[in-house]
Amino acid sequence: MALDMTYFHDMEAKIPHGKVRTRFAPSPTGYMHVGNLRTALYTWLIARNAGGTFILRIEDTDQGRLVEGATDVIYRTMAECGLTHDEGPDVGGPVAPYIQSQRRDTYGHYARLLVELGHAYYCFCEKTESEEDSGDFNRAADPCRDLSPAEAQARVDAGEPYVIRQKIPAAGTTTFHDAIFGDITVENETLDDQVLLKRDGLPTYNFANVIDDHLMGITHVVRGSEYLSSAPKYNLLYEAFGWEVPTYVHCSPVMRDQHNKMSKRHGDPSYEDLKAQGYLTEAILNYVALLGWSPRGDQAEREVFSLQELAEVFDIAGISKSPAIFDIEKLTHFNALYLRAMSPEDFARIAEPYIRETVKNPAVDAAAVAALLQARCEKLTDIPEKVDFFDALPDYNTELFTNKKSKTNPEVSRAMLEAAIPALEGLADWTQETVHDALITLAERLAVKNATLMWPVRIAAAGKAVTPGGAVEICAILGREETLRRLKAGLEKLV
Helix, strand or coil: CCCCCHHHHHHHCCCCCCCCEEEECCCCCCCCCCHHHHHHHHHHHHHHCCCCEEEEEEECCCCCCCCCCHHHHHHHHHHHHCCCCCCCCCCCCCCCCCCCCHHHHHHHHHHHHHHCCCCCEEEEECHHHHCCCCCCCCCCCCHHCCCHHHHHHHHHHHCCCCEEEEEECCCCEEEEECCCEEEEEEHHHCCCCCCCECCCCEEEEHHHHHHHHCCCCEEEEEEHHHHCCHHHHHHHHHHHHCCCCCCCECCEECCCCCEECCEEEEEEEHHHHHHHHCCCCHHHHHHHCCCCCCCCCHHHCCCCCHHHHHHCCCCHHHHHCCCEEEEEHHHHHHHHHHHHCHHHHHHHHHHHHCCCCCCCCCCCCHHHHHHHHHCCCCCCHHHHHHHHHHCCCCCHHHHHHCCCCEEHHHHHHHHHHHHHHHHHHHHCCCCCCHHHHHHHHHHHHHHHCCCHHHHHHHHHHCCCCCCCCCHHHHHHHHHHHHHHHHHHHHHHHCC
């Protein structure tokens, strides 16, 4: 029975044309790992660079792997990263719906059309999933492949369970072109008759993404290089329908070392993990953009880009064939650059929650503490440990008072504190400037280097060898009463 082609003509009429259209099509199966984020970023950048359309599509046909809340993670991550989509489940668009499970009937129509065109067939065999994925190219041809259309249809009409399989040409080769890897040719005999429509009526990923990419007018398909082996079968589907093949952009994997891809199983971080570890979204995006892509021309030596600047300079030709190794130290370097480039007000705003993790005393000015940190902080999560002494003086050993460079030891430090305490007690106003001037004047009067005085004052005030800021800044923030209490406690340790 011939299919009514009206449905297919109507679907073709909806397809937008005339501009670049890209899609990010994640499966809601958990977290957004770095490779996913890079795919989303590159896909967004290609669209934005060309003044095109960026689409978010949720690929949820593998119902067994769905994770509750994962779709929310996708939306939240995209929003935080500024990867705004022009069409998608939440904003609609001309080729809705944008969730695959809501397009179920569409795939059935196209699978049956492919049978009618002679490029697919009904298969009634019982096969396990392991048999499907065996990779055995010498296995016997599927017996259902050669059923007559009438016999196959009769078995379908009788209610016999079936899948629909792609009918791969038995001989010859298939060549496809990739923007990164060039032309790739494979022997058709190495390709299996993959399942397109499962027994439950849902499509496989390999079928649904081809149908959706065509019907949504996708011009550039960005995905991982692990899909290179499936690309010939995608090409054959496009050719079978008489459709134009989009530009393939297969990106090499992000690796955690020379031999292993990044994976959650091995504890490699997701985007949300990196955020929780104190990395800024802007720094993460900048670093991820350079994992497998390099700017060219007069931008070739540049490393730091805003998202808008990336959109202006991004080109597919800069994507590398080689795998990229994720280097957490390099990301940390980027993060430090971004933190230091922030305005003091913006840094204070994002730093305050981390400061307040250990500095509970409301009398301590969080903005003043942040000012000490900005030039000395690589990750936001470094902050709590760096500033905990503002809340409570830690128990420390008098060995900290000994510093060769500052020419101090317990005896020298005792003399310095004995002189510093009355000098600071006599201040009419307690500001950073007055504390500074009092201590500098005292060092001159004592005929010692500034460091010889400042070291013991800072150790007594903070109880730590390494602090953000020096003695003057710390004392100014602690205030008169707390500073003098701590200096006297330090002096007692040395008596």
